[in-house]
Amino acid sequence: MNNIQEIKPLLKANNSPKVVITTHHKPDADALGSSLGLHHYLEKIGIKAQVITPTDYGDFLKWMPGEGDVINFEEKEDLSSQLVNEADFVFCLDFNALKRINRLGAIVKNSRAVKILIDHHLEPEGFETYRLWTTKASSTCELIFWFIELMGDVHLIDEAVASCLYAGIMTDTASFKHGSTTATTHRVAAMLLEKGAKSNRIFEAIYDNYSESRTRFIGFCLSEKLQILPEYKTALIVVSAEELKRFKIITGDSEGLVNYGLSITGIKLSVLIVDRTVARKMSFRSKDTFPANEFARKHFNGGGHFNAAGGESQEAIEELELRFKTAIKDYKQYLN
Numbered sequence: 001m002n003n004i005q006e007i008k009p010l011l012k013a014n015n016s017p018k019v020v021i022t023t024h025h026k027p028d029a030d031a032l033g034s035s036l037g038l039h040h041y042l043e044k045i046g047i048k049a050q051v052i053t054p055t056d057y058g059d060f061l062k063w064m065p066g067e068g069d070v071i072n073f074e075e076k077e078d079l080s081s082q083l084v085n086e087a088d089f090v091f092c093l094d095f096n097a098l099k100r101i102n103r104l105g106a107i108v109k110n111s112r113a114v115k116i117l118i119d120h121h122l123e124p125e126g127f128e129t130y131r132l133w134t135t136k137a138s139s140t141c142e143l144i145f146w147f148i149e150l151m152g153d154v155h156l157i158d159e160a161v162a163s164c165l166y167a168g169i170m171t172d173t174a175s176f177k178h179g180s181t182t183a184t185t186h187r188v189a190a191m192l193l194e195k196g197a198k199s200n201r202i203f204e205a206i207y208d209n210y211s212e213s214r215t216r217f218i219g220f221c222l223s224e225k226l227q228i229l230p231e232y233k234t235a236l237i238v239v240s241a242e243e244l245k246r247f248k249i250i251t252g253d254s255e256g257l258v259n260y261g262l263s264i265t266g267i268k269l270s271v272l273i274v275d276r277t278v279a280r281k282m283s284f285r286s287k288d289t290f291p292a293n294e295f296a297r298k299h300f301n302g303g304g305h306f307n308a309a310g311g312e313s314q315e316a317i318e319e320l321e322l323r324f325k326t327a328i329k330d331y332k333q334y335l336n
């Protein structure tokens, strides 16, 4: 693997290089915040970069500076493909495997661009030329700060960069609560506040910005849909396509729902299964020794972090629920 420090001279050596930044499908605040934070930083060193997301994302991210210029691959496939094919550099942020960017994956793979991975997920598959990767970083946004620091450019961080990066650190650490939050994370966050990020505004923009029906949907799921499997210290919520429709659920609305299960005393694993039209999407959150990523990879074509992972399936939702309840039986030792 090449040394990431070579990137800045390489970018600068190229007269107006064509740069694309992309991130995982259904981007969250870390994915979009790191992409836009990097975009604003590159602009400061005279490089124009185009952010392309594989899909749309929640309205709660639309306050981010520069968000209006993001291209959604699903809306502009031809333009996105052309930009990636012509790119000299493609930055791949907050994902470890090309399947995480859907059909954009094959286009990135075949592009002649230098590929730079900046990520904190376990086991990157290794499609990139340069890598800034560690699972020790709280978030990709924290890694973008490290990247800027490695480039010797912390002095260039302004309010736009700082706001985007702060958002991803805040959400990926669940407001500085997760074990991934280190003293360095706090130092980085403190520097971002000094550079102009407004913590209260960012918190409100992300967490106090839901529709009434989304709030009622959360209440409905918690009172009507929550199953407890006491033998496995597991909480499970299964949401049907009809329920998503009834509560007018849009992209981003189910974010955070899976965390409620883990807040119940004694629960070690919380699972959410949502019947999205294209596939059944699963989210896993665990405590202590339950390997959520391994479980998701082995049984549900997924992966992620040790205690926070996801997966998906084409099975009917009833079958998937049953298969989950069978698969969990082999993991009893990790849940007790």
Ligand code: 5GP
Pocket (backbone or CB within 6 Å): 097, 121, 282, 283, 284, 301, 302, 303, 304, 305, 308, 309, 310, 311, 312
């Ligand atoms: P979420 O449940 O919030 O969608 O995802 C939690 C974490 O699991 C994400 O940070 C991501 O790393 C991982 N993840 C979610 N879905 C998938 C998937 O389908 N495949 C893989 N490999 N990882 C996933």
Ligand code: MN
Pocket (backbone or CB within 6 Å): 030, 031, 094, 120, 139, 140, 172
């Ligand atoms: Mn992340």
